Amino acid sequence: FKYGVPMDANFMADVRFVPNPHWVPELRPLTGQDHDVSQYVLQAEGTTTFIEHYVGALESVFDGYRRERKHYATIAIGCTGGKHRSVAIATEVARRLDQNPDLKVVLSHRDLGRE
Numbered sequence: 001f002k003y004g005v006p007m008d009a010n011f012m013a014d015v016r017f018v019p020n021p022h023w024v025p026e027l028r029p030l031t032g033q034d035h036d037v038s039q040y041v042l043q044a045e046g047t048t049t050f051i052e053h054y055v056g057a058l059e060s061v062f063d064g065y066r067r068e069r070k071h072y073a074t075i076a077i078g079c080t081g082g083k084h085r086s087v088a089i090a091t092e093v094a095r096r097l098d099q100n101p102d103l104k105v106v107l108s109h110r111d112l113g114r115e
Contacts, residue, residue: 001078006110009076011061013054013089018044021084032087033109041088051089055096062103082110 021027030037079085094107
């Protein structure tokens with residue numbers, strides 16, 4: 001949320017409930033694309049359960065989207081700085097959604113690399 005909520009998002013998830021790797025000195029300079037940060041985020045209590053439920057809800061919605069001939073959806077996942085938690089969780093959500101042969105998933109990290 002460092003640069004605001006994306007205006008084009010159909011779905012928005014706030015993952016600030018996950019402990020912030022920013023406060024871990026060795027993880028601070030890394031991003032959610034780095035294995036150590038991703039592991040830290042994904043192993044935090046409640047994260048896996050959240051991802052499972054969120055992906056399940058999205059898949060149900062996408063079934064309805066297909067029936068209604070809606071071809072695109074934008075999913076936004078946000079945290080405080082857009083560098084650690086949201087990146088790791090968005091990557092995992094995208095990985096899981098990409099396993100569905102009826103979906104084409106394109107992942108982009110809006111804020112990654114900005115200072």
